[in-house]
Structures are given as C-alpha cells and as structure tokens.
Amino acid sequence: xxxxxxxxxxxxxxxxxxxxxxxxxxxxxxxxxxxxxxxxxxxxxxxxxxxxxxxxxxxxxxxxxxxxxxxxxxxxxxxxxxxxxxxxxxxxxxxxxxxxxxxxxxxxxxxxxxxxxxxxxxxxxxxxxxxxxxxxxxxxxxxxxxxxxxxxxxxxxxxxxxxxxxxxxxxxxxxxxxxxxxxxxxxxxxxxxxxxxxxxxxxxxxxxxxxxxxxxxxxxxxxxxxxxxxxxxxxxxxxxxxxxxxxxxxxxxxxxxxxxxxxxxxxxxxxxxxxxxxxxxxxxxxxxxxxxxxxxxxxxxxxxxxxxxxxxxxxxxxxxxxxxxxxxxxxxxxxxxxxxxxxxxxxxxxxxxxxxxxxxxxxxxxxxxxxxxxxxxxxxxxxxxxxxxxxxxxxxxxxxxxxxxxxxxxxxxxxxxxxxxxxxxxxxxxxxxxxxxxxxxxxxxxxxxxxxxxxxxxxxxxxxxxxxxxxxxxxxxxxxxxxxxxxxxxxxxxxxxxxxxxxxxxxxxxxxxxxxxxxxxxxxxxxxxxxxxxxxxxxxxxxxxxxxxxxxxxxxxxxxxxxxxxxxxxxxxxxxxxxxxxxxxxxxxxxxxxxxxxxxxxxxxxxxxxxxxxxxxxxxxxxxxxxxxxxxxxxxx
Amino acid sequence: xxxxxxxxxxxxxxxxxxxxxxxxxxxxxxxxxxxxxxxxxxxxxxxxxxxxxxxxxxxxxxxxxxxxxxxxxxxxxxxxxxxxxxxxxxxxxxxxxxxxxxxxxxxxxxxxxxxxxxxxxxxxxxxxxxxxxxxxxxxxxxxxxxxxxxxxxxxxxxxxxxxxxxxxxxxxxxxxxxxxxxxxxxxxxxxxxxxxxxxxxxxxxxxxxxxxxxxxxxxxxxxxxxxxxxxxxxxxxxxxxxxxxxxxxxxxxxxxx
Numbered sequence: 001x002x003x004x005x006x007x008x009x010x011x012x013x014x015x016x017x018x019x020x021x022x023x024x025x026x027x028x029x030x031x032x033x034x035x036x037x038x039x040x041x042x043x044x045x046x047x048x049x050x051x052x053x054x055x056x057x058x059x060x061x062x063x064x065x066x067x068x069x070x071x072x073x074x075x076x077x078x079x080x081x082x083x084x085x086x087x088x089x090x091x092x093x094x095x096x097x098x099x100x101x102x103x104x105x106x107x108x109x110x111x112x113x114x115x116x117x118x119x120x121x122x123x124x125x126x127x128x129x130x131x132x133x134x135x136x137x138x139x140x141x142x143x144x145x146x147x148x149x150x151x152x153x154x155x156x157x158x159x160x161x162x163x164x165x166x167x168x169x170x171x172x173x174x175x176x177x178x179x180x181x182x183x184x185x186x187x188x189x190x191x192x193x194x195x196x197x198x199x200x201x202x203x204x205x206x207x208x209x210x211x212x213x214x215x216x217x218x219x220x221x222x223x224x225x226x227x228x229x230x231x232x233x234x235x236x237x238x239x240x241x242x243x244x245x246x247x248x249x250x251x252x253x254x255x256x257x258x259x260x261x262x263x264x265x266x267x268x269x270x271x272x273x274x275x276x277x278x279x280x281x282x283x284x285x286x287x288x289x290x291x292x293x294x295x296x297x298x299x300x301x302x303x304x305x306x307x308x309x310x311x312x313x314x315x316x317x318x319x320x321x322x323x324x325x326x327x328x329x330x331x332x333x334x335x336x337x338x339x340x341x342x343x344x345x346x347x348x349x350x351x352x353x354x355x356x357x358x359x360x361x362x363x364x365x366x367x368x369x370x371x372x373x374x375x376x377x378x379x380x381x382x383x384x385x386x387x388x389x390x391x392x393x394x395x396x397x398x399x400x401x402x403x404x405x406x407x408x409x410x411x412x413x414x415x416x417x418x419x420x421x422x423x424x425x426x427x428x429x430x431x432x433x434x435x436x437x438x439x440x441x442x443x444x445x446x447x448x449x450x451x452x453x454x455x456x457x458x459x460x461x462x463x464x465x466x467x468x469x470x471x472x473x474x475x476x477x478x479x480x481x482x483x484x485x486x487x488x489x490x491x492x493x494x495x496x497x498x499x500x501x502x503x504x505x506x507x508x509x510x511x512x513x514x515x516x517x518x519x520x521x522x523x524x525x526x527x528x529x530x531x532x533x534x535x536x537x538x539x540x541x542x543x544x545x546x547x548x549x550x551x552x553x554x555x556x557x558x559x560x561x562x563x564x565x566x567x568x569x570x571x572x573x574x575x576x577x578x579x580x581x582x583x584x585x586x587x588x589x590x591x592x593x594x595x596x597x598x599x600x601x602x603x604x605x606x607x608x609x610x611x612x613x614x615x616x617x618x619x620x621x622x623x624x625x626x627x628x629x630x631x632x633x634x635x636x637x
Numbered sequence: 638x639x640x641x642x643x644x645x646x647x648x649x650x651x652x653x654x655x656x657x658x659x660x661x662x663x664x665x666x667x668x669x670x671x672x673x674x675x676x677x678x679x680x681x682x683x684x685x686x687x688x689x690x691x692x693x694x695x696x697x698x699x700x701x702x703x704x705x706x707x708x709x710x711x712x713x714x715x716x717x718x719x720x721x722x723x724x725x726x727x728x729x730x731x732x733x734x735x736x737x738x739x740x741x742x743x744x745x746x747x748x749x750x751x752x753x754x755x756x757x758x759x760x761x762x763x764x765x766x767x768x769x770x771x772x773x774x775x776x777x778x779x780x781x782x783x784x785x786x787x788x789x790x791x792x793x794x795x796x797x798x799x800x801x802x803x804x805x806x807x808x809x810x811x812x813x814x815x816x817x818x819x820x821x822x823x824x825x826x827x828x829x830x831x832x833x834x835x836x837x838x839x840x841x842x843x844x845x846x847x848x849x850x851x852x853x854x855x856x857x858x859x860x861x862x863x864x865x866x867x868x869x870x871x872x873x874x875x876x877x878x879x880x881x882x883x884x885x886x887x888x889x890x891x892x893x894x
Contacts, residue, residue, distance in 0.1 A: 140781025
C-alpha cells in the first residue's frame with residue numbers, strides 16, 4: 001500500500017496556512033446535515049467534539065466512563081508547552097519545532113511537528129479564554145516553567161493539575177454544546193467495531209456498559225480519540241480503563257498501525273510494592289528540576305540513605321550528562337535508572353528504585369518554597385508509600401507512561417481508511433520515537449481544536465454520503481462479529497481470571513519489549529504471547545451475562561486485543577534494527593551505551609497492515625524526509 | 638491482616654439490594670483500598686461468584702470516578718483522599734467495614750457500589766462554562782488576572798466531580814459541587830459576562846435534578862477529597878441572589894434598522 005502523507009511542500013513556515021486554504025469548506029447550511037462520530041472525550045476528543053459542534057455539525061460522542069470529564073488526560077500533571085516566548089529566553093515556533101523533532105529522535109514527520117508548534121500559541125489563548133486557571137505571576141501575567149529537558153521556559157501549568165484543568169475546559173465547552181443540542185453524549189458506551197462500507201468508514205458498533213445493548217451508529221465520518229495502549233503492560237501510569245480496543249479493531253478493519261514499538265517509559269514513578277499492585281503512579285517530572293537522582297556507589301548497599309556519606313553516592317545523571325544533568329529526556333533518564341538497578345545499585349526492598357533527593361533543594365530554598373512547588377506531589381507520595389519526602393529521599397523507578405505509536409494518519413489526521421480520523425495519543429503522528437514532556441497535552445488540543453475542524457470539512461465536502469439502515473449487510477456483519485466475540489468470551493468458562501492473564505502478558509511485554517529489547521528476547525516474547533493468547537480463549541473465566549453491567553466482560557474484550565497488539569509490538573521492535581528514542585535495541589548502541597540510530601536504513605514510519613487472523617502483518621513504509629532539522633546523534637552531555 | 642467486609646450488593650436499578658458479608662484474608666498494608674477489593678474480586682471469580690462492581694479509573698485521585706461509603710463516611714473519611722488513594726495501613730487486623738454506594742435520589746444505583754452521576758453533567762451543560770467558541774480569543778496575557786484571584790479560582794476548580802459532597806450531605810444537596818464551578822468562573826475576568834446567567838441556570842438545573850437544598854451543615858467540606866471550602870457556597874449564594882433580583886426577560890426587539 002502506498003502511504004501518501006499529503007504533507008505540503010514549500011516553505012514549512014507557510015505550509016499549514018497554504019494547506020488550509022486549499023481545503024474545501026462545507027456550507028454552514030449543510031453542516032447540520034452531517035453526523036460525526038467521536039469516540040473518546042479526552043483532550044483530543046473533547047476539544048474536537050466541542051469545536052465540531054460549534055461549527056454546526058451533529059456530533060455523536062462516546063466514552064466508556066460515566067462522564068466525559070473523566071478521560072485520562074485528566075491525570076497529566078506537569079504542563080503544556082507553547083512557543084509564546086513570554087520570558088524573552090529565546091523561544092520561538094521554530095525552536096519548539098526543532099526541539100520536538102530532535103527529541104523524537106528524528107522519527108516524526110516534519111510538517112506535522114511544525115504545525116503543532118505553530119498552533120501551540122493558539123491553544124493557550126483558547127484555554128485562558130475558557131477560564132483555565134493557569135498559574136499567574138504577581139503582575140497578573142501567565143507564569144511558565146522549564147520542563148522535561150527544555151532549555152527555555154515554555155511550559156504553562158495549573159499547579160500539578162494541568163491536565164485536569166485543560167480537560168475541564170474542553171469538557172465545559174463540550175457540555176455547552178450538549179446543552180445547545182449539537183452534541184449528543186453517550187457515556188458508559190464502548191466502541192467495539194468499525195463499519196466500513198465501500199472502503200469508507202461509515203459508522204461504529206457499540207455496547208452499552210449498563211445493559212449490554214449492542215447498537216449501530218452511522219456517521220459521515222468517524223473520529224477516534226481513544227488514547228494510547230500503555231495498558232498492554234498491565235502496570236502503567238494509565239487509568240485502569242484505558243485500552244486499545246477502538247484502534248485495534250479499526251486496524252483489523254484496514255487502518256494501518258504505525259510504529260507500535262515506540263513506547264515511552266517515564267523515569268519518575270513510585271516503585272512497585274507487591275503482586276497485588278494494580279497500577280503505577282507517576283510523580284511529575286518537574287520534580288527533577290530540584291531533586292537530585294542518586295544511588296549508592298557500592299552495589300547492594302542497604303544502609304539508610306541519610307547515613308550514606310556524600311562521597312559514597314553516585315549522582316549518575318549529573319556524572320554522565322553534565323550539560324543536562326537530572327533534566328535529560330525521559331528515555332535517557334529511564335534507561336540510566338534501569339542500568340543502575342541491573343548492576344545492583346538499586347534501592348528499596350525490591351532493589352528496583354533510585355533515590356530522588358530534595359535535601360539540597362530544601363537547604364537552598366527552604367521547606368515552604370518546596371511545598372509551594374511540589375506540595376501536592378509530596379503529599380501524594382507520602383499517602384502511597386507512607387514515607388515523608390521532606391525527611392527521606394523519594395524512591396522512584398521508570399514505568400510505562402505513553403505510547404508514541406498508533407494508527408497511521410496523513411497530514412489531515414485521516415487514517416488509511418477514508419473517513420476514519422485519529423487524534424491525540426491514538427495516532428502516531430507528532431512525537432516520533434520519543435515524546436518530550438508537556439507535549440502530549442499540546443498535541444491532543446492541537447488536533448482537536450485547530451486541525452480536525454479544518455481537515456474534516458475537506459473530507460466531507462469531497463465525499464458522497466449515503467444513508468444506511470441497520471439492515472445493511474456490512475452493518476449486520478459487524479454486529480455479528482461483536483456478538484460472536486462476546487459469546488466466545490462468556491462461553492470459554494475456563495478457570496483463570498481476566499486480570500491474571502493481563503498481569504502475565506504485562507510481565508512478558510515489560511521484560512522483553514520494555515525499556516530495552518534484543519532480537520532473541522523479542523522472538524521469545526512473540527512466541528510466549530501467542531501461546532498465552534491461545535490459552536486465553538480456552539481458559540478464561542468471565543462470569544455473568546452480556547445483558548448486564550459486567551466489568552469482567554469489559555476487561556475481557558480489552559485484554560483479548562492487548563494479546564494481539566503486544567505481538568505486533570514485538571514484531572515491529574524486532575524488525576527495527578536500530579535504537580531510537582524509546583525503542584532501545586541492545587545490539588545497537590554506541591560504546592558509551594547511547595542509542596544508535598541507523599538513518600540509512602530505518603528513517604521511515606513502519607505502518608503495519610492487517611492481513612487476516614493468524615497471518616503475519618504486512619509492513620508498509622512512509623519514508624521520512626528532513627529538510628529543516630538535519631538528523632544528528634542526540635547528545636545531552 | 639484480615640478484614641470483614643459488608644458490601645452492598647444490588648444487581649441493577651430495579652433490584653432492592655442487600656448487604657453481603659465477605660472475609661478478606663491476606664490484606665497487605667501497602668495495598669490501596671481498591672487493590673484490596675481487586676483481591677476480593679479475584680477470589681470471588683475463582684469461586685464462581687459475581688465480583689463486586691465499583692467505579693474506578695485513574696486510581697490516583699484525579700478522575701473522580703471512584704467513591705463509595707466506608708462505615709458511613711464518603712471515601713472512608715480520611716482528609717483530602719479519594720478511596721483509590723486510601724491505603725490499607727490506615728486499617729488494622731480484624732476491622733469490620735461497611736461499604737455502601739453514594740445514597741441520593743439524583744444518583745440512582747447502577748449496580749452494587751456504582752451509581753449514575755449524569756445529573757452533574759447536566760448541571761454543567763446548563764451553564765457551567767464560559768461561552769467561547771474555538772477560534773481567535775485574545776492573547777493569553779491580554780487580560781491580567783490577579784494572582785490571588787487565579788489561585789482562588791484554581792482552589793475551586795480542583796473539584797473532581799466525584800459526588801462525595803452529595804453523599805455526605807444529610808440533605809443530599811449538590812451545593813458544594815455547583816458552587817465550586819460558579820466560584821471558579823466568578824473569580825476570573827473571563828467569567829464575568831455570564832456570571833449571573835450561569836448562577837441562575839446551574840442552580841435551577843440542580844433543583845430539577847432532585848438535589849435538595851443546602852442548610853449549611855458543612856459535611857460536604859469535610860468529605861471533599863479536594864478540600865473545596867464551604868465559602869464557595871456563600872459566594873454562589875450571593876451570585877444567585879443578585880442574579881435572581883436583577884434577572885429580566887431577554888429583549889428581542891429594539892434597534893431595528
């Protein structure tokens with residue numbers, strides 16, 4: 001399949017402007033004749049549904065939570081980037097573009113990233129106007145901080161709850177449209193399949209989580225904003241309900257899945273404490289602005305951290321990366337922590353942890369300043385671990401946090417199925433092989449507020465639309481497929497719980513397709529996953545029926561999809577014989593242990609095509625061209 | 638440690654429901670409360686019994702999805718904590734705990750500990766927003782906001798919409814939830830144009846949903862996992878009264894030509 005990115009040529013500064021002018025418009029009187037299906041209500045889906053409703057489209061909007069306000073964007077802590085240069089410190093649209101392409105280890109599409117940097121400034125204005133209570137300085141202007149390895153202060157924040165406040169802004173705009181009648185909300189409703197007729201996405205099939213009712217919803221376009229697939233690892237910082245079912249079932253209907261092996265491990269999470277652990281909690285990366293990361297120099301040193309003298313501590317990030325120190329990007333900080341633990345320097349009961357120590361900052365700034373900056377995070381840490389970070393260093397360990405891979409989309413955010421658009425973390429488009437801190441919120445809102453309202457109209461204006469009935473054979477086939485999966489899960493009547501499979505799968509993927517990978521491990525993992533999947537369908541136990549509120553059944557369908565997606569992640573990771581960003585192949589590293597890219601052979605997007613159950617996926621390539629930011633070895637020394 | 642739980646089991650909205658007793662052995666102090674319920678559910682499924690349904694999602698205290706009563710207290714009654722952030726080190730061996738869903742006419746039970754809180758969404762849809770279509774708002778720094786106002790707005794905006802305030806209130810009033818939004822937007826210059834309209838619309842929708850009146854008891858503030866202050870209710874009342882007195886019919890004629 002030929003992948004046409006539709007990225008404009010010509011000067012990159014003008015490309016979005018020029019492209020927008022070339023997009024066809026839908027007459028205002030015709031907009032109300034179109035129905036758009038929006039799946040997901042996080043920053044991308046919520047902002048898109050609100051904006052499309054404002055334009056006059058009818059939007060059918062779906063979320064699995066009880067309210068659109070609960071999507072997992074809400075948990076983002078640190079902030080949102082924008083190239084406002086309010087601090088006169090040398091920031092610009094071009095610099096944000098440059099940093100994002102470089103941070104993504106030269107595996108993203110330049111034109112998309114440039115557009116993202118351009119619209120970042122509009123996002124802040126929009127959110128301020130909505131009443132998002134961003135942090136302010138005494139003069140009444142917006143405050144910024146530097147974040148996640150950036151050398152300029154371009155991150156806007158609302159205490160440690162930036163994601164929450166941005167999402168509530170989008171949610172309120174969405175609810176306003178609900179009140180005005182342009183958006184119809186379907187909460188506690190899960191998309192289980194995509195309806196494709198004559199090669200176009202024409203609708204979805206959903207299951208009500210309240211009573212199990214399976215329904216067909218037709219639309220003139222389908223937009224997926226369903227987030228990432230980090231929960232494939234079982235333990236992640238994602239919400240428990242976050243899942244890949246919508247994008248995976250779209251993949252099975254013909255949408256290509258790009259770069260599934262690009263997953264991000266966040267360096268500062270609270271370590272695992274036991275087998276019962278159900279999720280991992282992130283501690284904002286902003287903590288690295290003032291905390292110093294260290295481990296004891298002596299392996300297996302179990303002394304109380306306070307009694308380890310200064311010269312027996314290894315501040316390994318400051319030692320290895322003097323220029324960036326504790327602020328190196330996430331992939332580098334995570335791998336360094338793993339290396340320390342693998343060589344026996346890890347701390348805590350499990351040995352899987354490193355110290356994040358605030359004692360110097362407390363001496364320098366005083367406890368009240370530290371409380372002002374990080375009070376809620378310190379409190380959260382104490383609540384979970386029972387330890388007070390004002391007294392003892394925090395223990396942190398990396399955890400899966402974000403997935404850069406996702407459904408392949410062109411510059412218009414349309415997948416390889418015409419009429420199927422994909423926004424936010426669910427697509428692959430802007431972060432390459434590694435996402436920079438405070439860029440996820442930026443991308444979600446850029447896609448939803450400022451990209452899809454333009455590009456969707458162009459598709460609608462260029463496409464013939466027909467009305468279908470639920471009796472259309474294509475719809476009936478999809479409904480039958482959904483019912484068959486449910487029936488198969490309920491009838492397996494085996495012995496093991498869904499969670500026990502999910503936990504086992506997570507361990508395999510974390511071990512072999514996590515922070516570092518190698519060919520032998522990936523082959524082994526693919527085999528183990530296939531075996532586990534076979535066993536799952538024979539031996540899983542899902543109680544109850546379809547026609548009721550059944551949380552085990554919800555999970556069972558999602559885990560079935562993770563059992564397939566995880567195998568594709570291994571296939572992708574195995575085929576990519578290089579290290580880049582979050583994808584670190586042990587065979588490909590520099591003598592001092594840094595990621596070694598192979599631009600001659602792997603400077604492309606790997607987009608995988610479903611070829612039928614049990615068949616290997618087919619690889620399609622979109623070559624990446626860098627006209628502005630010339631690929632170089634990322635160096636943070 | 639070993640706990641005894643009495644859990645409200647109710648198959649669906651029509652079922653009358655009842656308390657059922659469970660023994661949960663092997664509880665570890667580092668577990669969260671929801672992880673303890675996960676362990677119970679795994680053992681129930683293995684025995685072929687229907688697991689206990691409870692709402693949860695982020696499990697880090699921000700999405701507002703989780704929440705139920707533990708021994709009559711919303712989220713367990715620990716200051717500033719949702720039930721997902723509550724760890725078992727706060728309990729001791731042999732404790733006997735009673736788990737019940739939020740009880741309010743405006744929050745019908747879906748199953749077991751799960752309730753329907755769509756009434757909150759409808760209150761927001763009635764007026765809990767600033768009308769600003771996506772497009773070209775002024776530059777973010779065009780309107781300075783006093784730091785203190787921004788901070789007070791943020792204090793109120795921290796509400797996660799979990800419904801603990803309603804569950805804790807003897808009247809099942811939603812005053813804290815509604816007032817938090819009114820107060821958040823009233824503290825910002827952007828929120829002024831719709832300030833009166835917002836207060837009227839949200840309060841009227843709240844009444845339509847069947848939430849009772851606030852009688853300043855203050856249980857909501859004590860139960861709020863985000864420690865929203867009672868003073869937001871005073872502010873919202875002031876806004877509502879002012880708006881009610883100055884309200885007039887929208888004019889539709891005039892200025893023709």
